[in-house]
Amino acid sequence: MSTLLGRPPVADIMLDDEQSAARAEFADFVDRAIVPVAGDLHRAQRTPPELIRTLADVGYLGLPVPREYGGGGCDAVTLGLLAGELGRGCSSLRSLLTVHTMVAHVLARWGTREQRNSWLPRLAAGSSIAALALSEPEVGSDAGAVRTRITPTDGGFLVDGRKRWITYGHVADVFLVVGRGPDGPTAVLVERDRAGVRTNLITDLIGIRASMTADIRFDQVRVPEANLVGRVGLGTTQVAGTALDLGRYTVAWGSVGIIEACLRASVRYVNDREQFGVLIREHQLVRRMVSDMFADYRAARLLCLDAGLRRDRRDPTALPAAALAKYRASTAAVRAATDAVQLHGANGCSDSYPVQRYLGDAKVMEIIEGSTQLHQVGLADYAFQEFAAVSMGSQP
Amino acid sequence: MSTDVRDRIADYLAKFFPVTDLQDTDDIFKRGFVSSLFAMQLVAFVEQEFGVTVENEDLELDNFRSIASLERFVTGKLAAPVAR
Known part of the structure; x- marks a missing residue:
């Protein structure tokens, strides 16, 4: 894998071997098939049908669809890893995964037998897009x-x-x-x-x-x-709620992908750009931006993994965990992209560098699948659930 | 069995209604914490805690309205033959 430092990013220690291998495969695919064209897609404002076909052919659009319907039957963590890697390469294509799997998820969960038999094989194969x-x-x-x-x-x-x-x-x-x-x-x-x-x-x-x-x-x-x-x-409640729960989860992961893309671009840039006679990585305020980006990346990624593990255990706390991950990851993505543009200076304001695209994409993450403000209002309820029993029994 | 089911439901709901004791027949949808996420959490709780599958036809408010109605619903699901 060709990354800035010539080695892949730190493995997630919570992943099992199969999940780690899946992540490596996703990363390799994104590096080969998506990163090189993402800027062109952005400028053309189109996703070519052949690229959707490619995603379908490698099985990614049907990855979470149950195997009995021809899908990959993957666990939630693996779906998240895919969303994260796609989000690193191209937020538009990650959003295709999000909307398509939201509908497939609703049909698998609440669809009639006829709907499942009719639609899930097509959605799994990507021969129909939802x-x-x-x-x-x-x-x-x-x-x-x-x-x-x-x-x-x-x-x-x-x-x-x-x-x-x-x-x-x-x-x-x-x-x-x-x-x-x-x-x-x-x-x-x-x-x-x-x-x-x-x-x-x-x-x-x-x-x-x-x-x-x-x-x-x-x-x-x-x-x-x-x-x-x-x-x-x-x-x-039932249909949109089920869809948006999964949507929040994959958007959270996609936001982590944006932060990772910002980090990669920023680290590359500060190791190449000189000002005042030194690489700008030596300037303290540049270092601060990279440090914050790195901390946000790791924290948001851990929240996403936490949400995925809860989801795989069918734990009711998976719902607030996904909302929390989405809130934190999307807001962190905006911070990371803002800083990435800032440390690229005028170059960051042009489309010669990808960070301009990351900033626009990150802002969208704060709005879709529940805005930042909705989460700021709603997440308190989960804090009340989790800590009320403790606070009720103790004095301030 | 039924008492166990009742207690597990009551323990779970206590997280949502901590201010006052929730009586078995109290309507939880009239107690303030009502949102689509709460309803989905309740479904997820029933499925995970008791190993049952909530189907479309089960999504009647009367099955989820109170501790007593949830207990009735879960006990009925546990007693019913698995049919999927």
Whole structure:
């Protein structure tokens, strides 16, 4: 592996041999197939279909899908390692993994037998790409307020409304749409080729510019009853909640990947750039930025590993652990990318160096799958859960 | 068995409702800590703690409303033949 210092990054001591080998394979793939083209994807604001095909062919899009449906059946830690490596190379492609696996995860968990048999083999093979259609022009964090109508009709549902900021929505073959019905939030699968579905590519985003993010209109789209996912009335709690839990987890790992990319670029730069007669690595304030970046990287990575291990044990604390990891890793990614640009100086402000891309991508991580502010409000509840019993029994 | 189930449920819920004692028939969804994450944690707890699988059709509020209803639900799942 060609890294700055000629050796791979420090192994995660919590990984078993199989996970370590998987990480090495992911890293090698990303170094060969993604890092060299990530800047071009960013500038072109497109993910070429052949690159999606490549990710599917190596089995990465179906890695967490159960083996009985043709997937890799990997554990959560291994999925996280993949998201981390992809995030290091290209946040857009990491976001493809996120949205695709969110839908696959929901179908594996709550889909009917027919939905699992019909869709999971295709999602595992990557012959169909899936996207989560939750956000709307007027609805972001307040997911329960979605306005898209999902109305029961003869033999199925009528979907009518508009979705926005749908990652890979411009190329997805199927959408998991969360809307509102007469009996509350409802989720259905809508295939792209149904009459009334139109997608428009959104360009010039601050980050994940190659993510084929779309504005989608569902104009009186009819879907059969068999497309209902989960329970009517539980589209937000059950379906979106399950999807976003996994999404937070892979976004957290993707953020760790961004921090690692910032570290690699920064260490390379400060070992090459001279100012005031010495390499800038000798300047104390440069060293401070690298130190902070390094500390953030290790801390965020440990939180992600912790969340993954809890997830693999099916521990209920995996949910807050993923939220905590996402909060800490995404905010740390913004700090790391900001510092990486800063220590690159004017070079960091140009697209001749990748750190400019990392900064835009990192900012997006703070907004998607639960904004920083939502986590700042919500994580306190988990502190109350964990420490209330202790504090109740003792005096301040 | 049932008492054990009841105690394990009560112990878990105590983390969410530490201020006052939660009675077996108290409606936990009316006690303040209600969020989608809480509901998902509750499902994950039931599955992990008792080794059962919560299915779509199990997601009735009445199965999760109180310690007593959770106990009834879990005991029923444990007694039912595995059908997947």
